[in-house]
Amino acid sequence: xxxxxxxxxxLAAPLLLPSAARAQNxxxxxxxxxxxxxxxxxxxxxxxxxxxxxxxxxxxxxCDFLVAAPVKSFDSGDSNRDLHMLQVVRGADFxxxxxxxxxxxxxxxxxxxxxxxxxxxxxxxxxxxxxxxQQTIQGKxxxxxxxxxxxxxxxxxxxxxxxxVPIKNEIPVDVDMTWTPDATGAAGGxxxx
Amino acid sequence: xxxxxxxxxxxxxxxxAPGEYQITxxxxxxxxxxxxLTVTVGASQTLDVTLQAALTLEDxxxxxxxxxxxxxxxxxxxxxxHMLQVHQRLxxxxxxxxxxxxxxxxxxxxxxxxxxxxxxxxxAALGSATVGLYAATAYYAIFAPKxxxxxxEGPIRFHKALAWIHGPGMILTPILGAMAFNQxxxxxxxxxxxxxHGQVAIITAVAYGLAILSVSVHSGAAARKAHAFFGLFHxxxxxxxDAAIDGALAKAGTE
Numbered sequence: 001x002x003x004x005x006x007x008x009x010x011l012a013a014p015l016l017l018p019s020a021a022r023a024q025n026x027x028x029x030x031x032x033x034x035x036x037x038x039x040x041x042x043x044x045x046x047x048x049x050x051x052x053x054x055x056x057x058x059x060x061x062x063c064d065f066l067v068a069a070p071v072k073s074f075d076s077g078d079s080n081r082d083l084h085m086l087q088v089v090r091g092a093d094f095x096x097x098x099x100x101x102x103x104x105x106x107x108x109x110x111x112x113x114x115x116x117x118x119x120x121x122x123x124x125x126x127x128x129x130x131x132x133x134q135q136t137i138q139g140k141x142x143x144x145x146x147x148x149x150x151x152x153x154x155x156x157x158x159x160x161x162x163x164x165v166p167i168k169n170e171i172p173v174d175v176d177m178t179w180t181p182d183a184t185g186a187a188g189g190x191x192x193x
Numbered sequence: 194x195x196x197x198x199x200x201x202x203x204x205x206x207x208x209x210a211p212g213e214y215q216i217t218x219x220x221x222x223x224x225x226x227x228x229x230l231t232v233t234v235g236a237s238q239t240l241d242v243t244l245q246a247a248l249t250l251e252d253x254x255x256x257x258x259x260x261x262x263x264x265x266x267x268x269x270x271x272x273x274x275h276m277l278q279v280h281q282r283l284x285x286x287x288x289x290x291x292x293x294x295x296x297x298x299x300x301x302x303x304x305x306x307x308x309x310x311x312x313x314x315x316x317a318a319l320g321s322a323t324v325g326l327y328a329a330t331a332y333y334a335i336f337a338p339k340x341x342x343x344x345x346e347g348p349i350r351f352h353k354a355l356a357w358i359h360g361p362g363m364i365l366t367p368i369l370g371a372m373a374f375n376q377x378x379x380x381x382x383x384x385x386x387x388x389x390h391g392q393v394a395i396i397t398a399v400a401y402g403l404a405i406l407s408v409s410v411h412s413g414a415a416a417r418k419a420h421a422f423f424g425l426f427h428x429x430x431x432x433x434x435d436a437a438i439d440g441a442l443a444k445a446g447t448e
Contacts, residue, residue: 042410053253066248068255078347080277080408083340087274092267096250096260163285163409 026182029054362397
């Protein structure tokens with residue numbers, strides 16, 4: 001029988017910082033395109049953001065990644081709809097979409113990647129397990145594409161309506177990212193855009 | 194069960210039943226880590242766990258100001274959305290008396306001795322209802338909070354531009370209609386500027402209908418052809434949405 005036993009560290013945290021500074025391998029998100037898709041009987045909407053920033057740090061055979069994009073950066077080509085989207089997802093209260101995921105370092109060059117994504121959005125934290133991504137490597141650039149199967153209900157969003165008809169629950173997010181290894185190997189550096 | 198370490202990071206837990214345990218260690222700003230432990234009878238065991246500092250938004254160059262909540266802006270957005278939803282609903286409701294007014298207008302026109310006063314009365318009543326609902330619809334759009342820094346792009350530009358046609362039209366039409374009504378009531382043929390009542394009304398109604406369509410339909414062959422014809426609200430800023438429309442416009446031109 002397995003029991004759960006949780007311990008919380010508090011003031012021990014500062015003692016651990018030096019080990020974080022000796023990270024061996026870092027990654028930076030060079031460019032990205034995130035596209036959400038919304039379906040309605042009268043509309044097919046795609047909102048695009050190129051403003052995501054990301055970093056990855058590899059330690060002890062495991063790589064942790066953090067990607068964040070401002071909610072306001074998504075542009076569907078219709079300012080009225082973008083403002084409504086901002087209101088519906090509480091974009092002023094929660095201005096960022098934050099995604100965390102981890103990968104074994106041994107899988108960084110694999111053509112097909114499956115990882116668990118933890119996504120913070122609209123005040124909710126949702127985990128998507130084993131999301132599939134495809135990877136192609138050109139020189140140092142790792143080009144990764146895939147689709148996150150997000151839904152409106154996952155994030156407890158009140159689905160917007162047009163002419164009294166709500167949008168579909170599924171709001172898949174297409175991901176297109178290019179990651180490059182950080183030559184300096186130092187953690188915590190600022191990303192360049 | 195849970196416990197907290199002391200300031201030096203030490204913890205103890207006593208009198209555990211023997212068996213398999215999963216120890217999960219968490220701290221703010223650090224990765225959470227889990228380890229398995231088998232507890233045996235009468236043995237004192239030690240499990241040291243090292244946490245790594247988690248990546249933070251500051252590591253990405255994102256300042257705390259960029260992630261700070263803005264409740265005032267959210268309240269503004271909420272009010273704006275609510276008012277525009279009312280605007281949308283009133284706008285749709287207004288189409289009913291508007292259509293009825295236009296239809297009844299064909300039977301209330303200035304043919305002396307042919308149209309009855311009751312037809313004109315009905316037309317006038319429907320027109321009044323239309324103007325009243327239109328005014329309420331316009332109120333919610335005009336006074337919905339503006340969001341500072343928000344640009345105007347997409348079909349909403351066309352929607353707003355059409356308001357400069359149906360807005361003045363909704364003022365002019367009842368004025369001309371009242372003039373025509375008085376002339377007919379006095380047994381005169383409709384003349385002078387009052388003769389324009391019908392034409393102004395039709396233009397107003399068409400502009401109003403297009404305004405609704407412009408923000409209602411944004412996909413499908415009909416919408417693409419409309420977009421190609423007017424081409425007024427194509428901003429060219431959005432990569433995927435406008436690229437998709439660009440492709441569709443090119444295709445529509447060959448259909």
